Amino acid sequence: MNPHVTILLQSLIGGIGMGSIYALVALGYSMVYRSMGLVNFAHGNIFMVGAYIGTVFYVSMHTNFVLAFALALLLTAGLGMIVQKILRPLEKMDLIYMMLGTLGIGIVLQNLSIIIWGPDGIAVPFPINNTPWMVKGISIAPYTLVIVGVAALIVIALQLFLNRTKIGLAMRASAQERDMSLALGMNVGLMNGLTLAIGSALAACAGMLVGPVFYVSPDMSTSVGINGFAAAILGGFGSMPGAIVGGLVFGILEQLVATQVSAWSEVIAFVIFVVVLIFKPSGIVGERVVDKL
Amino acid sequence: GSSSTSSTSGSSVASGSSQDIKIGEIGAMSGNLASLGTWDSQGLQMAVDEVNAKGGIHGRKVVIEKLDDQGNPSVAVNDANKLVNDKVVAAFATPESTTTLAILNILKQAKIPHITSGQDPEITKKGSLFVFRDTANSLIFDKTLADYVVGKMGMKKIAVISNSGAYGKGEHDAFVSALKAHGISPVSDQVVTPDAKDFSAQLTTIKEAHPQVLFIGTEEIEMGLIAKQARALGITARIVGGQPAATPIYVNTAGKAVAEGTIFATTYISNDANAETKAFAAAYKKKFGQVADSHVAKAYDGAKMLLEAIDKAYPNIDGTHIRDELLKLNYHGLTGDFKFNDQGEGMFTAQIGTYKNGQPEPLQ
Amino acid sequence: MLAIQDLQVYYGKVHAVKGVSLTVQEGEVVSLLGSNGAGKSSILKTICGLTKAVGGSISFRGKPITNTKPYRLVKEGIGYVPEGRKIYPLLTVKENLLTGAYHRNDRAGISADLEQVYEYFPILQTKRDVLAGNLSGGQQQMLAVGRALLTRPNFLILDEPSMGLAPSVVAQIFAIIKTLRDQGMTILLVEQNAYHALTLANRAYVLETGKIALEGNAEDLKKNHQVREIYLGM
């Protein structure tokens, strides 16, 4: 095959791999935003903590992967509940306060992790045989499919949950008119706790899944946290399909640019990202927005 | 009172009596570069505790004033000013090139000799008489590596991948210039960002160039990830790298199978190299519960040298005297033999090693 | 059914409600009049638990509900149409209506009530999949009323339900309230359209700067010359 085509296809596949990770992270951001109006800047750090918790069970305590996975989701969901309790007074305030509050929580989580688990990180073996398939000189890692599959499943589940269940409806409602929701009998506090629990579990899920691809360490959160956020925005903040689309587009964009000008990939990816935003101010799929005055 | 003797990791507070000899330490203990600072800190702690256990320097205890720079040059400068103010006699600052460059002038003006383990060759060329490097610089590592790979093994088609961080760029420049000395230029030269996790775009480009050797110029974890993904993409080239490739973290990240056969240039091949390293590794394990590696060994060496120089300078423990003693030192350490020139470079050789059956061992 | 004793409400330092006492009997329509800023909405919000009562007490069917968590009150049977509509702009019209039925589990009853609301306000049916934020002002007001109906309360609190509605719809809203009253629902009504309100109500209170200035039979108040001049414009 023409080497250019090979390079293109291979980086496309790499982009889908990274993109699905961004998508998973983006889902968490969007879910929390849509159901409690919170832009959670600690999401990246919760992602890291989730990955650590799971990894500690899986690698250090030799539990099986699925059990470790479940435990990570559960414990991280608990962490989400605690975070919500702490930040409760900020619920009604401007974006910027929530942003700073969650940033503060992120700093605490980040550095507590360094203290608890050390700065070095843990390498995680793949839970399945990840020997890549070679198709015409292009290698496809089976584990990528797992991630893509899980992301797809989650998006469907979340979509159903938010759009078809009463709790989901109430969550979305509470994010918009808090007082009215209370008057209609919704326990908004509890709902927000649940939201952050689910959001955190999503982060843990992403963290746990990417552990083998990355390497679990305290600094795994930074770039994924930002790029995941960018992905969520790119797709349309708060939209579940948007998170997937945004994640994939951002991942592929990054890789494609990297084949051309490798050191400049981030610069160009972000510039393109901003240009897209200027033309589609509420993302590709689009956040649900009202433009009536 | 000082608690440095009993402390295990990082809780020694410099507030001892005027009898104590105070040395400073600056490094990232938090943030993304926390591991660098922690390694440095623990190596230093080992050496200081040993000296104190033997009664200190001429009966005076050594205490460490430990400051976190978060990997931020700005904060490092604050820390350096604080150390100057607190009248430390010498310092361990810092494990990283950019922060070292940031504080170079302050410590120079205050005449405080300090040990760095940043590998940027530029550090010692900025005219400070007070900076000392406790390891070789990138040029030495990469020249040794290139000499082996090209000169000894006769490889010609070499691909380079490095990151755009300070360390990665140093490695890249040093290795490429070493290749040039052999009349070779890389068949492919790729740069990634320090926090990238997927390298398929760059590695596929490399693969299409069909190299015999793949040089990876990044820190441990990224190196491991790149190696792992290179193999997954079907790149069979021999993987080579600098100091980071000699650490257990690299092996863990890449996996034993991938790491097998990696050739590296380092000052510290393994804990099992000789009786001294074995003893050190055992003591380290006992103290910190972790496996020692080249980072802590070099910090330990640096600390030993600093303490020895202070000891020799005694009772004139001021910056100039300590510096003069450091310059006179002939030190045989875990990572090799040191003899500082007046720029502060003390280590001019590196060793070549590889992994055989998962174990690091020397080549040559 | 509802009894308020000496209610005190503050917003920071602003004393909005200054010792108001009022009662609503079972099956009665009580209207609350008063100029802007008199504290009408504050009283209603306090009943619903959305604003804190600093002093005084509120009891509903003999049960004290002062400062109860608002989300518990729906189950007691209190429905609320807030001032300023407070619809959910990013939910569709139908979703908005369904939020009203959040505390209910009777599927059949809910869909019947939904049909009923659609019958009252056909426009809501045609727009059921439109984001509520894109509705016109009056349509949003209909939605707010419809949503409260879906809570199927036995005590309905209405804060200016006719605001921004076309005259024919205003008439219709009052017709609906009348129907509800005839069905035995108890209603507390705040309305600027005093004529309509007094026609509908059994009793009424007139509020001035946080205090009750007048109270009495709706018919009597209608004849009171101050009320006529200020609220009815006659």
Add this chain to the structure above:
Amino acid sequence: MELLQIKQVSREFGGLKAIQDVSFPVRQGSIHGVIGPNGSGKTTLFNVISGYYKPTQGEVWFENKPIHALSPFQVNRAGLARTFQNLRLFKKMTVLENVCAVLDRESGIRIWDYVVAPKRVFRIEKETIRKAEALLEVFDLLEWRDFLAENLPYGVQKRLEIARALATHPKLLLLDEPAAGLNHTETDELARIIRYIRDERGITVLVIEHDMKLMMTICETITVMNEGMVLTEGTPNQVSKNKQVITAYLGGEW
């Protein structure tokens, strides 16, 4: 003379025709009313006139110049001011500041004046405050001068919004449901304000309102809209007797 001409304006929202082929003129110096059932497109029409929505078809002319392509602030500068159906005050600013923020535009102060001519800045600031106070005085808002807008009673907020719109020195004022939420006395007062604006200040007023009594007393012409189209137009008397208007809008009672 016709100050504003709406020429076959249509506006769609994803297939929904909110207004269709609407045309009518607004005479200089008149108080012109727009009524119509909920959702008949009155607010949309205002949004088109004031530049927030671009018409999908048709044109809007103001003083014989097209304005439908201008952005909202340019429309305002051309001489049109508006209020909103849901109040839009600068909530965290005082009453005085709400008005000053609008008056600032005409002060001609540029950022560099702060450095090169601070004296001028201070002088003009004083002038601005004086003008603002004069305006507040007229609207009987002076006693609220230093209150944050969000803390004002609703009626006062409404008055402030009108005062603020007037601070832009418009030739045409668009009012969207100014009487909503006001009681009878307050509505009377509003009627006086609207008349004052037209009579004393010579500003043409285009007003949307559901309070028919108010409309009957203040308007010279009323345009009735229904389902996005103009149903009829005429004097209040003509309109209120129109059969179609009664069935579509007023209901049996009128």
Add this chain to the structure above:
Amino acid sequence: MTSQDMTNRDLAGQELQPEQAPSTPLEGFAPVSEGSASRSAAKRTWRNSRWWISMAVALFLILPIALNNYQVHILDLVVLYMILAIGLDLTMGYCGQMNLAHAAFYAVGAYTSAILTTRFHFTFWEALPISIVFSTACGILIGLPSLKVRSHYLAIATLGLAIAINDMLVNLNGLTGGPTGITGIPKPHVFGVALDSEYLYYYLVLTFTVLLFLLAKIITTHSIGRSFRAVREDHIASQALGINIAKQQILAFALSGMYAGVAGVLYAHMLSYVSPDTFQMNEMFFMLTIVVIGGMGNIYGSIAGAVILIVAREWLNQFQNWQQVVYGALIVALVVFLPGGLVSIKTLFQHRKRSQLYRVK
């Protein structure tokens, strides 16, 4: 129309409750002072604030006498960060624009001056205006997305562009020295005196801080500041009232670029060293913290925030590994318990006093 014409609504209260004294529309809420009285009160507060500002400046002028070299260095940073925080507050607090690129403007100022003075042998005073032009231009450029996107969309857009700028500093090796940055940036000379001690340099920074503070003070209390706040409060209404919000937003970003640029130049020559590591996201969030913890939309807040947070950061050093944890927790606690920022302590205090102005029955 006179005011009598329009206060009819008061009659309601009087006629229904004849026993009551004539009341203002809302008794609980009526200001005692008349318009003219409150105007003179405003004048008084301005004189007051002039007095306080002079005192504060005097304090900052004599402060170094009592401090050692290290403390002066920290003080240097404190006044430097005041410039940064005020600049950020102008866009974020006053104009309401999510600006996460302030650190990038800071970097552009610092690097421009560093490059001009080390590679092209400009003097500090020649490099300064050019650097400011560059950073301001950068502010305008990065502010452009604000014309289309808002809120968190704008936050990530500016953050992304800031990351891009930082990457460029790393990648443009030849010019910027790449990841290890530029060393040996010369100290400025003033009247032939080299400002090569922390003490002397401090007065240079302080001069700029005072000037830029005064500029910010006039901006925020006069027309431009009001337009900024109008845009922040309601951009839709602002447009309807003839305010060109695009112009205001870009102006706010330009000011952010200018302030950060000045700070960047001062920073580069203070440390004689710049590297991309300094201007990363952490730095951005640190500035953001200063502004919010100090009190958004209040330049005194930026001043207070800079003092408190920089001193706190130094003080926290004693907690070693825990310092960042404590720092994070501190931020959370402050945001949660003092959302108005440090300046709101004062208003909490004042609220008591002011409440006497309102007759509460």
